[in-house]
Amino acid sequence: MNNPSPAEKAAILESITIDCVIFGFKAGNLEVLLVRHGEGISKDKWGLPGGWIYKTESTDDAANRLLLELTGIKDIYLEQLRAFSDPDRFPLSRVITIGYYALIKEEDYDLKAGATAAEVAWFKVSQVKDLIYDHAQILEIGLKRLRRRIKQEPIGFNLLPQKFTLLQLMHLYEEILGKEMDKPNFRRKILKMNLLTPLNEKEKDVSHRAAKLYQFNPETYQQLLEKGFNFEF
Amino acid sequence: MNNPSPAEKAAILESITIDCVIFGFKAGNLEVLLVRHGEGISKDKWGLPGGWIYKTESTDDAANRLLLELTGIKDIYLEQLRAFSDPDRFPLSRVITIGYYALIKEEDYDLKAGATAAEVAWFKVSQVKDLIYDHAQILEIGLKRLRRRIKQEPIGFNLLPQKFTLLQLMHLYEEILGKEMDKPNFRRKILKMNLLTPLNEKEKDVSHRAAKLYQFNPETYQQLLEKGFNFEF
DNA sequence: CTTCCTTATAGTTTATTTGACTACAAGTAT
DNA sequence: ATACTTGTAGTCAAATAAACTATAAGGAAG
Numbered sequence: 161m162n163n164p165s166p167a168e169k170a171a172i173l174e175s176i177t178i179d180c181v182i183f184g185f186k187a188g189n190l191e192v193l194l195v196r197h198g199e200g201i202s203k204d205k206w207g208l209p210g211g212w213i214y215k216t217e218s219t220d221d222a223a224n225r226l227l228l229e230l231t232g233i234k235d236i237y238l239e240q241l242r243a244f245s246d247p248d249r250f251p252l253s254r255v256i257t258i259g260y261y262a263l264i265k266e267e268d269y270d271l272k273a274g275a276t277a278a279e280v281a282w283f284k285v286s287q288v289k290d291l292i293y294d295h296a297q298i299l300e301i302g303l304k305r306l307r308r309r310i311k312q313e314p315i316g317f318n319l320l321p322q323k324f325t326l327l328q329l330m331h332l333y334e335e336i337l338g339k340e341m342d343k344p345n346f347r348r349k350i351l352k353m354n355l356l357t358p359l360n361e362k363e364k365d366v367s368h369r370a371a372k373l374y375q376f377n378p379e380t381y382q383q384l385l386e387k388g389f390n391f392e393f
Numbered sequence: 394m395n396n397p398s399p400a401e402k403a404a405i406l407e408s409i410t411i412d413c414v415i416f417g418f419k420a421g422n423l424e425v426l427l428v429r430h431g432e433g434i435s436k437d438k439w440g441l442p443g444g445w446i447y448k449t450e451s452t453d454d455a456a457n458r459l460l461l462e463l464t465g466i467k468d469i470y471l472e473q474l475r476a477f478s479d480p481d482r483f484p485l486s487r488v489i490t491i492g493y494y495a496l497i498k499e500e501d502y503d504l505k506a507g508a509t510a511a512e513v514a515w516f517k518v519s520q521v522k523d524l525i526y527d528h529a530q531i532l533e534i535g536l537k538r539l540r541r542r543i544k545q546e547p548i549g550f551n552l553l554p555q556k557f558t559l560l561q562l563m564h565l566y567e568e569i570l571g572k573e574m575d576k577p578n579f580r581r582k583i584l585k586m587n588l589l590t591p592l593n594e595k596e597k598d599v600s601h602r603a604a605k606l607y608q609f610n611p612e613t614y615q616q617l618l619e620k621g622f623n624f625e626f
Numbered sequence: 627c628t629t630c631c632t633t634a635t636a637g638t639t640t641a642t643t644t645g646a647c648t649a650c651a652a653g654t655a656t
Numbered sequence: 657a658t659a660c661t662t663g664t665a666g667t668c669a670a671a672t673a674a675a676c677t678a679t680a681a682g683g684a685a686g
Contacts, residue, residue: 175406176489215487219478235679242473243491245452254448256409257492258476327634347635367631369682390623558661580643580664601662602653 171236177250178223179295180238181302182231184266185319191266191282192299194291195230198278201252207292208299209277210257224258231280232272236260241301249294257294261302263318265269275284291330310336311391314355314384318377325363325371326350335392353389355380369373405445410483410490411456411529412443413471414535415464416553417499417515419514423533423568424499425517428463431511434485440525441532442510443490456493464513465505471495474534482527490527494535496551543569544624547588547617550609558596558604559583566624586622587590 183195194206209230213222220238228234241259249255266282273280283305288296310316316332331345350356357377362370415426423462427439444461446455453471461467482488483544499515518536521529543549549565563579583589588612595603 173408173487173489176409205666213478213489216480218480219476240475243452243476245446247449247451254406256406256446258450258478258489259626325634342675343633344635344637344676363405366633367683368631369635370679371634558663575645575647576662577647577664577666582644599662600654601660602651602664604663 171214171293173215175253175255176213177210177255178219178226179208179215179244179257179259179298180223180227181208181241181259181261181299182233182236183261183263183285183306183319185301185332185335186266186282186339187293188331188335189215190285190319190342192284192285192288192302193231193233193271194281194288195277196279196281197292198273198275198276200217202292204228205292206283206290207295209280219258219260225370229275230273230277232274233264236262236264241298244298245349246294251293259298259301259315262304263306263315265319265321267321293325307336313375314376314381314386314389314391317381323359323361323373323375325373326356327371329374353380353384353388355384397567403424404447404449406448408488408490409446409452410443410484411446411452411459412441412477412492412531413456413460413489414474414492414494414532415442415460415466415469415534416494416518416539416552418495418496418568419499419515421564423552423570424463425518425521425535426466426504427516427521427524428506429514430507431506433509435525436527437511439516441528442513444509445495452491452605456491463506463510465507466497468501469497471512474531474538477527477531479527484526490531492531492534494538496539496548498552498554500554501506540569547586547609547614547622547624550614556592556594556606556608558606559589560604560621562607566584573596585614586617587615607624 182191184191184193193209195209196206197203209227211222211226211230214225217225219240223238224234224236227236227238238260239262241261243256243258245256246288247254249257271280271282282318285299286324288299291299306315310333316329316336319332320328327343330341330343333346334341353371355377358377359373361373363373364370417424417426426442428442429439430436431437442460444455444459444463445460446452448456452473457467457469458473460469460471471493472495472546474494476489476500478489479489482490504515518532521532524532539548544565549562549569552565553561557582559580560576563574563576566579567574588610589607592606592608594606596606597603
């Protein structure tokens with residue numbers, strides 16, 4: 161979100177930007193993808209990946225392009241959060257930013273800092289601090305959305321590896337919703353949804369009884385995405 | 394959303410606008426507020442109330458100001474829908490619009506066409522057609538949001554008069570969700586929420602047994618707004 | 627190889643919530 | 657007085673949720 165060069169100015173919208181909140185999950189922690197800026201007024205500070213919009217692209221396209229340019233991540237489903245429009249949110253001029261968010265499996269993507277980003281990395285959400293501009297607020301709204309969504313749609317699964325145990329899934333819910341759950345009840349409820357396909361495999365290299373591995377049933381997944389569910393637990 | 398005059402250009406953002414989807418409810422029908430444009434390329438066509446954003450105001454403020462200028466409605470709670478960013482959505486130039494929506498009691502507000510609006514009026518949602526630009530899409534997204542929300546938060550009450558009967562409330566839900574409900578069950582469920590305060594009054598001038606009137610319990614209302622509920626019926 | 631420990635998984639029990647109904651009460655209109 | 661309409665109360669079986677107990681399957685320690 162540095163100021164555009166004169167050459168770029170012709171092709172971009174002047175007072176709108178994009179910022180992306182990308183969530184991942186690793187070792188029981190919810191993480192978010194940040195970039196360290198390599199130039200401009202926020203040089204060397206960390207913030208959400210984002211930038212300017214070309215006049216010829218939709219904001220959805222811009223979000224995907226920017227994410228690719230800055231972090232190397234491509235072809236993910238980004239959902240719009242909302243616009244952030246405090247007149248003073250950006251110090252150099254009046255700029256409204258449109259927030260996007262996504263959930264991805266960290267393991268599926270290689271990070272590669274590009275364009276104006278000097279560095280890209282995952283940070284535990286609970287430990288993020290000192291983001292540029294109003295990015296802390298955008299992250300917070302993204303987190304709120306994630307929490308609301310995960311109770312009503314089977315989106316959390318995007319954060320887990322292909323094959324996972326029921327306990328891993330439960331821990332994911334516990335981490336995101338910030339509350340403890342009952343193993344037998346969780347198991348019963350999620351299995352009844354028919355959303356998981358049991359595999360003929362088990363965990364390996366664990367020092368206790370190995371749990372069965374599961375993966376999604378993409379069909380039920382689609383149905384539930386549309387119809388929603390209630391995952392209060 | 395006509396093009397700004399040169400004098401205005403200094404003070405407004407060039408490629409962003411606001412559009413508002415205002416829902417009301419009357420005689421069993423869900424209605425939406427539209428304005429007939431008095432000037433510009435969409436002269437004499439109907440569309441959502443909206444317009445340009447001053448550089449010094451947030452989009453929330455802009456939405457409220459524009460609504461007041463165009464329709465005379467003021468001081469309502471407008472919630473942001475999302476940004477609409479199709480590069481071709483606005484014929485004259487590249488303009489992204491930020492949609493807002495609100496639910497209000499029609500009876501509480503007097504309409505008064507102002508600024509660039511030649512006329513303001515309520516239209517039954519089911520009968521709206523031929524809106525300018527992509528306003529049909531914005532309305533559709535607003536409606537979707539309304540349907541989702543009304544199942545999870547007690548927002549529908551904003552559409553009813555101060556005092557109302559349970560059947561009126563149920564009809565509101567039926568109209569918005571497009572599905573029939575069971576009277577006794579609806580009654581039981583909603584009363585148990587403790588959201589309604591029974592009044593010592595009854596309907597008047599009806600040609601059948603008069604129903605008891607209720608109003609909200611603002612405290613429970615606040616609690617439920619934060620905590621949410623599940624109003625599937 | 628037996629015992630202990632940890633985690634996985636199955637099952638029980640009780641209270642609560644739903645959904646579909648029935649029944650009756652309270653008014654208006656004829 | 658009677659029929660008709662809508663409001664309100666209550667019943668009952670099925671489904672769900674929450675808390676809990678019990679057992680199985682492994683590895684680790686002795």
